Amino acid sequence: MPSYNNTPRADEKCPAEPGSWWVYLVRCADHTLYSGVTVNLDRRVRQHNGELVGGARYTRARRPVELVWKKTATSRSEAQKLEAQTRRLSRRDKLRLIEGAIDDSFGEP
Numbered sequence: 001m002p003s004y005n006n007t008p009r010a011d012e013k014c015p016a017e018p019g020s021w022w023v024y025l026v027r028c029a030d031h032t033l034y035s036g037v038t039v040n041l042d043r044r045v046r047q048h049n050g051e052l053v054g055g056a057r058y059t060r061a062r063r064p065v066e067l068v069w070k071k072t073a074t075s076r077s078e079a080q081k082l083e084a085q086t087r088r089l090s091r092r093d094k095l096r097l098i099e100g101a102i103d104d105s106f107g108e109p
Contacts, residue, residue: 021079023086025069025094028062033094035086037079041070069098 022041026034026048034056038044047054048065059065073079085106089097096102 021073021076023071023073023079023082024067025086025098026059026065027068028059028065030062032062033068033091034059034062034065035083037073037076037083041067069094069104071104 020039022038024036024038024041024044026036026045028034034048036044036056043052044054045065045067046052048056048059049063050060071082073082086094086097093102097104
């Protein structure tokens with residue numbers, strides 16, 4: 001029986017470039033939206049989908065998830081502030097953000 005190692009590799013744990021943070025929204029199988037921050041989008045989505053160790057408890061029961069929106073941030077602090085602003089949006093506004101119907105510059109000064 002083959003052994004599967006779903007622990008992230010070292011290159012999956014660190015950002016490709018210093019200061020490259022992401023704020024993201026994923027759509028879960030039940031059509032709910034989940035917001036988060038990360039330095040590696042591919043790894044994080046794979047975690048949410050159970051391909052790698054990790055992922056939020058919320059998405060664990062709502063797999064598979066699909067990345068539907070993302071925005072870069074220069075620091076963790078900026079990413080967390082932008083995520084907080086994103087979370088405060090209504091579901092309707094989040095869907096409009098995903099569709100590109102509203103500007104995603106609300107987190108910029």
